[in-house]
Amino acid sequence: MNGFELYNTTRLVFGEGKIDKLGELIQPFGKRVLLVYGGGSIKKFGLYEQVKNKLSAMGATVEELSGIEPNPRLSTVNEGIRICRENDIQFILAIGGGSVIDAAKAIAAGALYDGDVWDFTIGKAVIQQALPLGTLLTLAATGSEMNGGAVITNLETKQKRTMGSKLLYPKFSIVDPTYTLTVPANQTVNGIVDIMSHVFEQYFSQTPSTPLQDRFAEGILLTVIENGERVLANSQDYDARANLLLAGTYAMNGTLPTGVTADWATHVIEHEVSAIYDIPHGEGLAILFPNWMKYVYKERLEKFVQYAVRVWNVETTGKTEDEIALEGIYATQSYFKKLGAPTCLGEVGIDNTYFERMANEAVQFGKIGNFKKLYKEDVLRILELSM
Amino acid sequence: MNGFELYNTTRLVFGEGKIDKLGELIQPFGKRVLLVYGGGSIKKFGLYEQVKNKLSAMGATVEELSGIEPNPRLSTVNEGIRICRENDIQFILAIGGGSVIDAAKAIAAGALYDGDVWDFTIGKAVIQQALPLGTLLTLAATGSEMNGGAVITNLETKQKRTMGSKLLYPKFSIVDPTYTLTVPANQTVNGIVDIMSHVFEQYFSQTPSTPLQDRFAEGILLTVIENGERVLANSQDYDARANLLLAGTYAMNGTLPTGVTADWATHVIEHEVSAIYDIPHGEGLAILFPNWMKYVYKERLEKFVQYAVRVWNVETTGKTEDEIALEGIYATQSYFKKLGAPTCLGEVGIDNTYFERMANEAVQFGKIGNFKKLYKEDVLRILELSM
Structure with a gap:
């Protein structure tokens, strides 16, 4: 820590x-x-x-x-x-x-x-x-x-x-x-993706020995996953709305980054995408985050294994660590899809026209992220994976 | 909530x-x-x-x-x-x-x-x-x-x-x-019991739909259980000491009781015991808490089942909810014992001489606790169970 x-x-x-x-x-x-x-x-x-x-x-x-x-x-x-x-x-x-x-x-x-x-x-x-x-x-x-x-x-x-x-x-x-009972489904979904993304940025860290921060992050994710589905099934579910709100607040109130070197590269990349295309932040994150995960997970495989097991309840018997980690990443992407969030840039009308510019802007102050340091070429690769 | x-x-x-x-x-x-x-x-x-x-x-x-x-x-x-x-x-x-x-x-x-x-x-x-x-x-x-x-x-x-x-x-x-690297083992143990007891007071609540608060509480307990054993195996383990400290702070910094009606009856009873006998607070709690649990768990069985499964990893196949809940309670008591904490009042030289007085003092301002409201007779029963 x-x-x-x-x-x-x-x-x-x-x-x-x-x-x-x-x-x-x-x-x-x-x-x-x-x-x-x-x-x-x-x-x-x-x-x-x-x-x-x-x-x-x-x-x-x-x-x-x-x-x-x-x-x-x-x-x-x-x-x-x-x-x-x-x-x-x-x-x-x-x-x-x-x-x-x-x-x-x-x-x-x-x-x-x-x-x-x-x-x-x-x-x-x-x-x-x-x-x-x-x-x-x-x-x-x-x-x-x-x-x-x-x-x-x-x-x-x-x-x-x-x-x-x-x-x-x-x-x-x-x-x-x-x-929040009257928030439309699409905005509710963007909020859910945003909350989960905030947790990811702080959870996928190279800092060793942060068990409490990990449990808190996983607790927020599990709460959002369960209550997100409840809210989409019944928009008037007060308890589920309350649980989502509290999870959203805790995801960004300074609890998760205590003692942890957070990442934030995906947010930087998303900001470049939505600065040009003015898409909702949540849509950009739903598209980019699973692809960032696929690109970086080998940098600390055991953290992605932990994520898969604790958050998505991935069964481990007979599987390699690589397979378990990827299953957790696919579960993330499937969940976003199930919520109705977009899963690739094409779905929201974005092609590769501005990829160069986005990548240049993303790294204008230097390499980004900490889980894996990303250079311009890395950002381009993640954007291409997201097409 | x-x-x-x-x-x-x-x-x-x-x-x-x-x-x-x-x-x-x-x-x-x-x-x-x-x-x-x-x-x-x-x-x-x-x-x-x-x-x-x-x-x-x-x-x-x-x-x-x-x-x-x-x-x-x-x-x-x-x-x-x-x-x-x-x-x-x-x-x-x-x-x-x-x-x-x-x-x-x-x-x-x-x-x-x-x-x-x-x-x-x-x-x-x-x-x-x-x-x-x-x-x-x-x-x-x-x-x-x-x-x-x-x-x-x-x-x-x-x-x-x-x-x-x-x-x-x-x-x-x-x-x-x-x-904290130089804290002797017995004081370390009392601290561990104290932290876990704080969590129990706020976790065992009748308030419905508090999934995030539950996950945070369970996260603190799991962190304390793992890192408590590490510290006792090696008092110089900086990371484990750090994790214990952070868990102890979060157990009582207002995070857990948000939106929850907490209990605190066991602390009230323990204060009556240690006011008379001047034993360390942690020792009193290690003795009393498992017995409070045994006395009250049926008031909200599913919460004790959740505790057993998520915190102690109790296997559920082929068992009744009652059995699962009790197994979680026994696991708590065994953990305290394993740490070297006392498990009954006799071990610290306390007999039933002052039980009446303790029970009277505990309820002097009215019944105590919220998970189950305790009257004088209930307090006496918990003290007797703890002998």
Whole structure:
């Protein structure tokens, strides 16, 4: 196990009706609030109205930024920054999934920075201060509700990049499973793939002797696999929705990477794919991850054997380690397929036109990943396997 | 799953050599420091010297309170409170295991309270403020390094009671596995039993649909079982010590009780036993827990079947659920025995003289536990089973 620091400053407020705490949770930070959200679903299902009433009850002045995109854009973030400055906003409340929360984080950092907020994604500046933010989560997926990371897309340059800071941890996140009962099947599936992918990035590590982290990761995967199927069979299954949400939060709240050197290469590659084609992150991951696995599994065969046995219950009798590991990888791919996720790039209308560019961009800051260090040629190979 | 809040404000700083961060971690809180520790082992192994050098390097003024007992006493806590007040202490640094940390927490709360610190344990007062504290952990056991609870013993009245507050979370805890390489076998064993018992209290719950919490709990148990044996075979096994420490922290840092109605009856009973006989907490738990299990398992048989199968790998073919559950319970008891822990009260010199009193005290505030509500007669029965 490596040395590490674990320090998570987000207050997770989980359960039905927890929105009743909203006023009390925002109160310490001020009354000039920016509401950030996506499309019309929060209006359709009454959540918008509820939030407005709570904010009104606490005497808040509310500005709004709506229409946050599934891959949130720099231009939208800049619009939010402008609103914050013009209205002297004291607190940002994000209502939505990971994209909305990520946009809110970027706005929180940009509002108190003199330069271009994009600087934070390219290492040109470090986040020194940020407006406080809180979230009302409506989708089990990114885990952004309990960490300090954000992913933003620059449409002009077709780049998708990450920024992060301890200052961007939400002060609170209200997670009420009833808000996710109306999430459509395809978005539910993308969320499931996203959660599992986060676990993979941290689980497939070369760090020796991390039994607790392994068990936690496997526990999240098993929970997602079981409850993902339950939710798709019955979208109104509160317990299964709750279990998915908690799994999604734990997959990215700092529990899994303690003492572990994580990988993250597949996320980097997926960001290059969806920066150009604007496909949902979950679809890109469903296609790429099993192929990354096939490409790298021999680098630490015993970890993939453990994965196959503990997560997919692969029978080992009479099989080589190689066969067991591959069976686990195929089980992953089959599960994604069973959920209705795409399994190759062709299915989502992507051919090899931009493979060179994607591979170049993926390794622009140097080789990626840690389970196996990937160079441009490796990225190209994984993209080709994914065709 | 129940609703819940998860908010843990302790910075966990884990790994070899992390003591180098001590000055930087204390700095924000002030330079008048009270050092709290137990016996001579931290002096014997050089840790005391290291800490004093770090504090001296940061220009701190240091007072000391040593000789904290394994079941820390109210009188010692009061001595610490006096030192804090007389020296206008700004920060308390605990070096040791759970007892030392618990004493430091009680001192932190008492130093800023006008009345008797014991008030916090009997519901006569609520902690409104506390001095900040930090810890250097030297034993994998109580998890006190990452929560806001403390257990204190009043020797005069022979009572052992709990106090707790969000204000008592350590600001930081430095956990360096090398400090635990010299822990003697019996203390290591008591720590293992303590960690497993914490998990049991939160795992054996009547709350339905908590698959992630279950997997996390089982993951901690499996990690402790495997690494406990490794440590006892080779006390110098850094990796195994590290894994035990991390498991101990996670067993009590708020991860397991999220959304779950925990039990805690066995801890209440054990506190009554060790308040009178002053035996180590771990020994009391090793004796009582398997007998609590035998007494209550039929209240939710399937949970004990799950425990037997997932934690002890109990073969199920041709057995009734009752048999499977009991086999899991016997495996628990056998494991404790294998570690060298006592399995009945007689082994530690306790007979039934005070059973009535223990049972009365255990239920003085009403029935205890949630997996099965225990009345005085139930407590007596569990004590008798433990003879």
